[in-house]
Amino acid sequence: MPRGRTTIADIASEVGVSVPTVSKVLNGRTDVAAATRTRVEEALERHGYRKPVATRTAAATRPGVRLLDLVFHAADNLWAQEIIKGVEQVCGPERVGVVLSELGGSHRPPQEWIDDVMARRPLGVLLVLSGLDAKQRHQLASRNIPFAVVDTQGEPPSGVPTVGSNNWNGGLSGTRHLLALGHRRIAAISGPDDMLCSRARVDGFRSAHDEVGVPWDPDLIRWGAFDAESGYRHGREVLDRPDRPTAVFAGSDYQALGVLRAARELGLRVPEDISVVGYDDLPISQWLDPALTTVHQPLREMASLATRMLLTLAAGGQPPSMQVELVTELVIRSSTAPPPATTTTGAGR
Numbered sequence: 001m002p003r004g005r006t007t008i009a010d011i012a013s014e015v016g017v018s019v020p021t022v023s024k025v026l027n028g029r030t031d032v033a034a035a036t037r038t039r040v041e042e043a044l045e046r047h048g049y050r051k052p053v054a055t056r057t058a059a060a061t062r063p064g065v066r067l068l069d070l071v072f073h074a075a076d077n078l079w080a081q082e083i084i085k086g087v088e089q090v091c092g093p094e095r096v097g098v099v100l101s102e103l104g105g106s107h108r109p110p111q112e113w114i115d116d117v118m119a120r121r122p123l124g125v126l127l128v129l130s131g132l133d134a135k136q137r138h139q140l141a142s143r144n145i146p147f148a149v150v151d152t153q154g155e156p157p158s159g160v161p162t163v164g165s166n167n168w169n170g171g172l173s174g175t176r177h178l179l180a181l182g183h184r185r186i187a188a189i190s191g192p193d194d195m196l197c198s199r200a201r202v203d204g205f206r207s208a209h210d211e212v213g214v215p216w217d218p219d220l221i222r223w224g225a226f227d228a229e230s231g232y233r234h235g236r237e238v239l240d241r242p243d244r245p246t247a248v249f250a251g252s253d254y255q256a257l258g259v260l261r262a263a264r265e266l267g268l269r270v271p272e273d274i275s276v277v278g279y280d281d282l283p284i285s286q287w288l289d290p291a292l293t294t295v296h297q298p299l300r301e302m303a304s305l306a307t308r309m310l311l312t313l314a315a316g317g318q319p320p321s322m323q324v325e326l327v328t329e330l331v332i333r334s335s336t337a338p339p340p341a342t343t344t345t346g347a348g349r
Helices: 008-015 019-026 034-046 053-060 078-094 111-120 134-142 167-181 196-211 228-239 253-265 283-287 299-314
Strands: 067-072 097-102 124-128 147-150 162-165 186-190 221-223 247-250 275-280 293-296 323-326 329-331
Touching: 008 034, 019 034, 034 134, 067 078, 067 111, 067 299, 078 097, 078 124, 078 283, 078 299, 111 134, 124 299, 147 299, 162 167, 162 299, 167 186, 167 196, 167 247, 167 275, 167 293, 167 329, 186 196, 186 228, 186 253, 196 221, 221 228, 228 247, 228 253, 247 253, 253 275, 253 283, 299 323
Parallel strands: 067 097, 067 124, 124 147, 147 162, 162 323, 186 221, 186 247, 247 275, 275 293
Antiparallel strands: 293 329
């Protein structure tokens, strides 16, 4: 193998195929036998091949091919709509089309999706609460297709552009508010325990208790999905206990919606009997009855910033920072109040 940068010809010679065959694999063409494609991909990965930037940039700026791939683990909710609006705020003026993919709840796209992306040759890929395995990352890198992550599911790989918010501080501020109102028995209903943002919000919940010396009950910390059904199910369980909490910190506004329904069905008034804090500050939260106290997460800003980072990388530039964490802010509305007088004395304190 010659010294210096590995070329398509080098890969073709090593694998025993033609240069056009390697080019077809690089461009996501489907008219290559699966076994041959695998051998070529393995050689590309083995040599850390990257498509020359000049070639990639020229291809990306041809009329009709200025695209950005936006990938959600789930997109059938208002949370995803806020992300989409943030992406469009940047892509619209730049005349970049957006290709939306939804993974049906999975946090890792299938190989077929990667093949389609390589065929489309977008300017970049924006993953929302999703990620790529090492092979998929190399496949995009070898084609000089940059990718970024919004609200990462776990620890992002080194060097991957990532935009999120301060989830720990969000959990801290929401719980601090409830403690300051006098609540001493508070439940936390969060998302999956294998997601970084879920764990960070619960860590903030615990820290708020620790800083004022109030114990938190491990049995009142529940893990589920960031949807209304999960909030309702866990809400019914914790609010139907004889030693029920006087407040619930929900890991999302959708979970808070489920908790509100559970409270109504159990004959509990919000906020007179039970206080509820949500997370995200979706537009609908201010129109609920009562209006929802919630942690504002700057979803549109997160999406817009990640999109700008991708377009900068696609143009051959470098973003000022590869990992950005935006601030969260508590928005106090009508769903929180001091606990009922009968619970402010005795063992509950």
